Every structure is written in C-alpha cells, then in structure tokens.
Amino acid sequence: KQEVTQIPAALSVPEGENLVLNCSFTDSAIYNLQWFRQDPGKGLTSLLLIQSSQREQTSGRLNASLDKSSGRSTLYIAASQPGDSATYLCAVEGWDNAGNMLTFGGGTRLMVKP
Amino acid sequence: DAGVIQSPRHEVTEMGQEVTLRCKPISGHNSLFWYRQTMMRGLELLIYFNNNVPIDDSGMPEDRFSAKMPNASFSTLKIQPSEPRDSAVYFCASSLVSRTDTQYFGPGTRLTVL
Numbered sequence: 006k007q008e009v010t011q012i013p014a015a016l017s018v019p020e021g022e023n024l025v026l027n028c029s030f031t032d033s034a035i036y037n038l039q040w041f042r043q044d045p046g047k048g049l050t051s052l053l054l055i056q057s058s059q060r061e062q063t064s065g066r067l068n069a070s071l072d073k074s075s076g077r078s079t080l081y082i083a084a085s086q087p088g089d090s091a092t093y094l095c096a097v098e099g100w101d102n103a104g105n106m107l108t109f110g111g112g113t114r115l116m117v118k119p
Numbered sequence: 120d121a122g123v124i125q126s127p128r129h130e131v132t133e134m135g136q137e138v139t140l141r142c143k144p145i146s147g148h149n150s151l152f153w154y155r156q157t158m159m160r161g162l163e164l165l166i167y168f169n170n171n172v173p174i175d176d177s178g179m180p181e182d183r184f185s186a187k188m189p190n191a192s193f194s195t196l197k198i199q200p201s202e203p204r205d206s207a208v209y210f211c212a213s214s215l216v217s218r219t220d221t222q223y224f225g226p227g228t229r230l231t232v233l
Contacts (some may be wrong), residue, residue, distance in 0.1 A: 039222075048212065049212070049224035050223075051224070094162060096162075
C-alpha cells in the first residue's frame with residue numbers, strides 16, 4: 006500500500022529565502038508524481054508533473070526533482086514571496102491489484118512573511 | 120475558459136437527505152475526477168471518468184455514493200442517504216486527455232451533514 010509523507014507539515018520563512026519541501030513515498034513503482042498548491046477556500050492548482058522516467062521539472066521559480074529509487078521528491082522554491090503562502094501537496098500515481106490509484110501526502114503549509 | 124466550475128460552493132443538509140454536487144469541467148478536457156478532502160484522511164480520489172466513462176471508482180467509499188457523467192460538460196456526485204461522516208470538501212478536477220496529464224481543480228464544495 007502506497008504511503009506518501011510530506012515534511013515539514015508547516016514552514017514559516019521570511020520573504021526572499023530559498024526553500025525546499027520534501028515528499029517521500031514507500032512504493033517506487035509509480036507512473037508519475039505531481040505537486041499541487043492549495044489556497045484557502047479555493048481548489049487545487051497543479052504546479053509540476055514529473056513522469057516516472059524524468060528526474061526533474063522546472064516552472065519559473067519552482068523546480069521539482071524525483072528520485073524514484075529512493076522514493077523521494079523535492080519542491081524547490083527560489084526567492085520566496087508572500088504570494089507563495091499556501092499548502093503544497095504532492096501526489097503519486099501508481100497501481101495495485103485494484104487498478105490505478107492516486108495517493109496524496111498530508112501537505113506542507115507554507116507561510117512566507119513580508 | 121472559466122476553469123472547472125462546481126456548485127454549490129457550500130451545502131448544509133440533515134442526515135438522511137440526498138445531496139447532489141455538480142461539476143462542469145474545462146471545455147475540451149476528456150478526463151474528470153472527483154476528490155474528497157477531510158482533516159483526518161487528507162485528499163482522496165473517489166472516481167475518475169475518461170470520455171464520460173467511469174474508469175476507476177475504487178475510491179468511492181460505499182454504495183451511498185454514486186457519480187455520473189451524462190455528457191462531456193457535466194458530472195454529478197450524489198450521496199443518498201447522507202451521513203455526518205460525509206462532511207468534507209469535495210473537489211472536481213479535469214485534465215486534457217488522461218489522468219497522467221496535469222489536473223485542474225475546481226474551488227470545491229464544502230458539505231456539512233448535520
């Protein structure tokens with residue numbers, strides 16, 4: 006059974022800092038890993054999708070890496086801004102006897118202080 | 120495009136009542152997803168449609184839950200009869216082709232069952 010863990014659960018940093026969010030998963034047999042952002046009262050926004058054959062994806066100030074063999078992914082945010090404050094979720098897609106499945110981590114709640 | 124549209128945004132009902140949540144995916148997207156988010160269990164995938172056909176409903180908690188997609192622009196998630204433990208935020212998402220593509224989430228429906 007796939008388990009996804011995100012550390013830390015909460016993070017508070019001053020504006021301008023570079024930061025890393027961590028995601029680990031127990032079963033390395035995955036199709037892909039995705040990072041989402043969730044703002045209070047709003048839906049999820051997909052940030053980056055990494056296929057199992059890829060090692061990283063970049064979008065603007067965001068860079069996500071994937072090390073499938075060790076079951077880890079990191080989301081790197083450069084030059085953080087107050088607008089980056091949100092909850093960040095990682096999710097892995099895999100499969101089991103019941104079929105395809107999408108498993109989410111518990112999220113990291115990020116606060117960037119001006 | 121207005122993005123994924125969900126209605127209602129908030130629903131308060133009494134135990135035993137029927138609840139229907141609605142979703143309009145992004146035009147041209149072929150895949151639609153229903154998720155449930157709770158404090159205890161985080162975000163869970165309930166069901167996944169591709170080209171209006173349910174592909175994976177292994178996440179549907181029990182027979183009280185049913186989902187339909189009568190056409191490419193509309194889906195419903197119905198709970199009958201509702202129970203207090205069904206209280207959660209329900210998200211709908213859509214993606215262009217399949218579940219491996221980036222998913223775009225709606226704002227969610229906050230359901231409270233008294």
